[in-house]
Amino acid sequence: MKPAHFTSPSAAFTLPEVMIAMAVSAFMFAALLTATVGFQRSFSGAMNYSRGTTDQMRALDYVARDLRRAYTVTVSQYNQTLTLTVPDTYTAYDSQGNPTGTLRSPTITNGQVNYGDPAKPITVSYYLSGGQLLRQQWIGATGATNTIVIADSVETLQSSFADLTSIVTYTITFAPNLTGFDRNSSGARANTTLIGSTSVRNTRRD
Incomplete structure (x- = not known):
């Protein structure tokens, strides 16, 4: 008598x-x-915010530092350029x-306290070009000129300076660098306007 063989049915998904x-x-x-996508947008937003904040602090620090030691302060006709002379220390x-x-x-x-030749100070100008706040420095003793970017991680910059003799006030408006989606969003952050007021410590010579 032969043993019976049983075959199990093949398992499969219906x-x-x-x-x-x-x-x-x-x-x-x-x-x-x-x-x-959400994490990428959040990371990009955090990086843009960090760069924007750094640029804002740098701009205020540079302008305030130069104003405190300025000999002369000149504001352009439309308040878009600040030119001053500082000691050649x-x-x-x-x-x-x-x-x-x-x-x-x-x-x-x-x-009056002088450093070097008072007739050849350093001339510093702050102005806007291509969405950047630039600082141009001209050294009177050597004639060398150099320009550096103070803030460039923003879309637009607006600046105005009001000369009040011993105190100079200035405002710098930063537009956030947003992506296309955030730019069209109703909850997009508005521009950030920084206002500074600096007392000129040196005796004005202009």
């Missing part, structure tokens, strides 16, 4: 099961894609205008 599995997979993929500068020499010994003439 069509409804396959469709349900595909739907669940598609939903999970869509959720993953949405989360990835170092003996040498590199190609970027950074001091590389030693500090000059000050001299006092008629109650």
Whole structure:
């Protein structure tokens, strides 16, 4: 007598099961894609905010520093350019205008403190060009000129300076650098306007 052989049926998914599995997979993929895009937008926004904040602080620091030590202050006709002269306190500068020499010994003439030749100070100008706030420095003793970018991670900049003799006030408006989606959003952040007021410590000579 031969033993009986039993064959088990082949296991497989039914069509409804396959469709349900595909739907669940598609939903999970869509959720993953949405989360990835959201994280990228959040990271981009955080980076833009960080760069914008750094530019704003740098702009205020540069302008305030130069104004505090200024000999003369000149505001352009439409309040878009600030030009001032500052003491030539170092003996040498590199190609970027950074001091590389030693500090000059000050001299006092008629109650005024001078560094180097008072007839050849350093002339500094702040102005706007191509959405950037630029600082141009001209060294009177050598004639060397250099220009650096103070703020460039913003879309637009507007600046105005009001000369009040011993106190100079200024405003700098930064427009946030947004992506196309954020720019068209009703909740997009508005411009940031910074207002500064600096007292000129040196005796005005203009």
